[in-house]
Amino acid sequence: MSHQMFEITTHGAGLYEFTNQVGAWVAREGPLEAALTLIVQHTSASLLIQENADPEVQDDLQAYFNRLVPPTTNPSMAYLTHTYEGPDDMPAHIKSAMLPTTLTIPVISGRMCLGTWQGLYLFEHRTRSHVRQVLGLLR
Amino acid sequence: MSHQMFEITTHGAGLYEFTNQVGAWVAREGPLEAALTLIVQHTSASLLIQENADPEVQDDLQAYFNRLVPPTTNPSMAYLTHTYEGPDDMPAHIKSAMLPTTLTIPVISGRMCLGTWQGLYLFEHRTRSHVRQVLGLLR
Amino acid sequence: MSHQMFEITTHGAGLYEFTNQVGAWVAREGPLEAALTLIVQHTSASLLIQENADPEVQDDLQAYFNRLVPPTTNPSMAYLTHTYEGPDDMPAHIKSAMLPTTLTIPVISGRMCLGTWQGLYLFEHRTRSHVRQVLGLLR
Numbered sequence: 001m002s003h004q005m006f007e008i009t010t011h012g013a014g015l016y017e018f019t020n021q022v023g024a025w026v027a028r029e030g031p032l033e034a035a036l037t038l039i040v041q042h043t044s045a046s047l048l049i050q051e052n053a054d055p056e057v058q059d060d061l062q063a064y065f066n067r068l069v070p071p072t073t074n075p076s077m078a079y080l081t082h083t084y085e086g087p088d089d090m091p092a093h094i095k096s097a098m099l100p101t102t103l104t105i106p107v108i109s110g111r112m113c114l115g116t117w118q119g120l121y122l123f124e125h126r127t128r129s130h131v132r133q134v135l136g137l138l139r
Numbered sequence: 140m141s142h143q144m145f146e147i148t149t150h151g152a153g154l155y156e157f158t159n160q161v162g163a164w165v166a167r168e169g170p171l172e173a174a175l176t177l178i179v180q181h182t183s184a185s186l187l188i189q190e191n192a193d194p195e196v197q198d199d200l201q202a203y204f205n206r207l208v209p210p211t212t213n214p215s216m217a218y219l220t221h222t223y224e225g226p227d228d229m230p231a232h233i234k235s236a237m238l239p240t241t242l243t244i245p246v247i248s249g250r251m252c253l254g255t256w257q258g259l260y261l262f263e264h265r266t267r268s269h270v271r272q273v274l275g276l277l278r
Numbered sequence: 279m280s281h282q283m284f285e286i287t288t289h290g291a292g293l294y295e296f297t298n299q300v301g302a303w304v305a306r307e308g309p310l311e312a313a314l315t316l317i318v319q320h321t322s323a324s325l326l327i328q329e330n331a332d333p334e335v336q337d338d339l340q341a342y343f344n345r346l347v348p349p350t351t352n353p354s355m356a357y358l359t360h361t362y363e364g365p366d367d368m369p370a371h372i373k374s375a376m377l378p379t380t381l382t383i384p385v386i387s388g389r390m391c392l393g394t395w396q397g398l399y400l401f402e403h404r405t406r407s408h409v410r411q412v413l414g415l416l417r
Contacts, residue, residue, distance in 0.1 A: 001172055003247060033279055035315050035382075035417045037174050037243045041254030043190040049379045050371065051321040056360040057371050063357055064347070064372050069203070079202055082195040093189065093196050094203050097238060099375060101188045101257075104174075104243045104315045104382045106415035108281060113413050115319030118379075135252050137245035139174045139278070139417070140311055142386060176313050176382045180393030182329040208342070218341055221334040232328065232335050233342050236377060240327045240396075243313075243382045274391050276384035278313045278417070 002029055006134040010124035013066075013088070015048065015058040019120040022136060023112055029138055031110040037137045039102045044092035044125050045132050046099035052119030061123075069094045092125035099123060107138065141168050145273040149263035152205075152227070154187065154197040158259040161275060162251055168277055170249040176276045178241045183231035183264050184271050185238035191258030200262075208233045231264035238262060246277065280307055284412040288402035291344075291366070293326065293336040297398040300414060301390055307416055309388040315415045317380045322370035322403050323410050324377035330397030339401075347372045370403035377401060385416065 004025050008016055026036060040047050051057045071087035072080050082090045103120075106113040114120070122132055143164050147155055165175060179186050190196045210226035211219050221229045242259075245252040253259070261271055282303050286294055304314060318325050329335045349365035350358050360368045381398075384391040392398070400410055 003172070003245060033281070033415075033417075035174065035313065035415055037245055039188075039243075039245060039252060041252070041257065043188070043196075043254070043257060048375055049317075049321070050375060054360055057321075057368070060358045060360050060368050061372060061375055065375075067357075068207075068346075079206075080199045082193055082199050090196070090199050094200060097187055097189060097200055097204075100239070100378070102243050104317075104380050106281060106315055106317060106413055108415075113317060113319070113415075115321070115411070117321060118319065133254070135245055137172075137174055137247075137252075139172075142311070142384060174313065176384055178327075178382075178384060178391060180391070180396065182327070182335075182393070182395060207346075218345075219338045221332055221338050229335070229338050233339060236326055236328060236339055236343075239378070241382050272393070274384055276311075276313055276386075276391075278311075 001139055003135065003137045006136060008122045008132045008134060010130050010132060012127055013124050014062050015121040015123050017052060017119050017121050022120055026107055026112055027110050032107065034107040034138045036105045036107050036112060037102060039135050041133045041135060043096050046096050046101065046123040047103050048099060048121040048123050049103065049118050050121055051117045053117050065095055088127045095125045140278055142274065142276045145275060147261045147271045147273060149271060150268050151266055152263050153201050154260040154262050156191060156258050156260050161259055165246055165251055166249050171246065173246040173277045175244045175246050175251060176241065178274050180272045180274060182235050185235050185240065185262040186242050187238060187260040187262050188242065188257050189260055190256045192256050204234055227266045234264045279417055281413065281415045284414060286400045286410045286412060288408050288410060290405055291402050292340050293399040293401050295330060295397050295399050300398055304385055304390055305388050310385065312385045312416045314383045314385050314390060315380060317413050319411045319413060321374050324374050324379065324401040325381050326377060326399040326401050327381065327396050328399055329395045331395050343373055366405045373403045
């Protein structure tokens with residue numbers, strides 16, 4: 001049983017892969033069979049397991065969710081009230097409700113059991129730079 | 140290892156915070172390192188980790204998801220067929236597919252590792268009052 | 279502690295229930311208290327806990343998400359770029375971001391603690407047939 005804090009620096013909205021950082025920590029813990037739980041400790045960023053082969057997928061995901069949940073400068077979002085941190089404030093909370101805050105991944109023989117094309121991402125929803133904390137627990 | 144059933148009484152759609160009930164149970168179990176799994180045993184309510192500072196966030200979340208998935212009285216939803224429990228029936232199932240049914244949260248030294256602004260919510264999707272069952276497992 | 283791979287053959291987009299396969303495996307492992315983690319090892323299919331009483335719910339869920347995330351032949355999706363596997367390629371990735379890739383379910387006395395009306399589904403997002411791998415870990 002072990003835990004580890006990952007800090008992910010973001011420079012604008014988008015997907016940031018951190019598969020290797022987590023995989024290296026899990027490997028150092030030895031050839032165990034375990035459940036790995038990850039939680040992003042913020043309400044304006046998400047965790048995603050997504051395809052890591054073609055970077056167009058990450059761009060398209062961001063484009064889609066920005067259209068589904070546009071900034072509050074968009075007239076269609078004028079009914080929202082929590083806007084004091086700017087036009088990307090409440091949309092970030094909505095995206096963080098819609099996309100995962102926690103993930104649990106089986107670990108067998110010291111390796112995360114992801115599919116061939118699956119990578120681990122932090123999905124940043126805010127425009128300005130942040131340092132995001134993701135806590136991992138091996139259990 | 141331990142489990143606990145939480146009953147949350149709801150009076151209409153919206154977010155109901157229950158961070159303190161869960162935190163008190165986890166603290167009573169002692170200073171353990173564990174994974175806490177929660178499941179809502181219904182298909183018309185969800186679990187959310189969300190900001191618990193400004194109540195406007197909760198109102199805005201409900202407003203957004205009600206526009207994304209409006210009642211079946213809305214002409215845009217006329218293609219839905221499962222409507223015998225009323226206009227909020229099938230939209231509640233859709234919201235419960237889109238938002239989490241299960242969450243797993245790391246526990247260290249007997250405390251849930253949530254971020255500073257994160258709280259634990261039941262998101263009720265139905266209009267009439269319900270008693271919702273949320274099962275917690277510490278493992 | 280134990281793990282098991284489930285293979286689910288799909289013939290087109292839609293929900294495929296596999297509650298019984300998982301429940302039978304969990305029961306064979308004995309009357310344990312555990313956390314069951316499931317992961318679908320693909321980025322174009324999802325896992326859902328949903329109502330298993332009325333099949334109309336499953337049809338309506340598929341109809342809703344197909345309208346929310348239509349094929350890239352739909353003019354509203356013309357901005358998407360990752361389309362080389364066909365018009366259902368990128369929409370499948372979007373749906374797999376929006377709907378769960380992993381689920382964790384409490385197990386008590388050798389039984390999954392699902393609600394009365396809850397079943398376990400693979401949600402296939404691609405049109406052509408696939409064999410989908412879902413890994414289960416009991417821990």
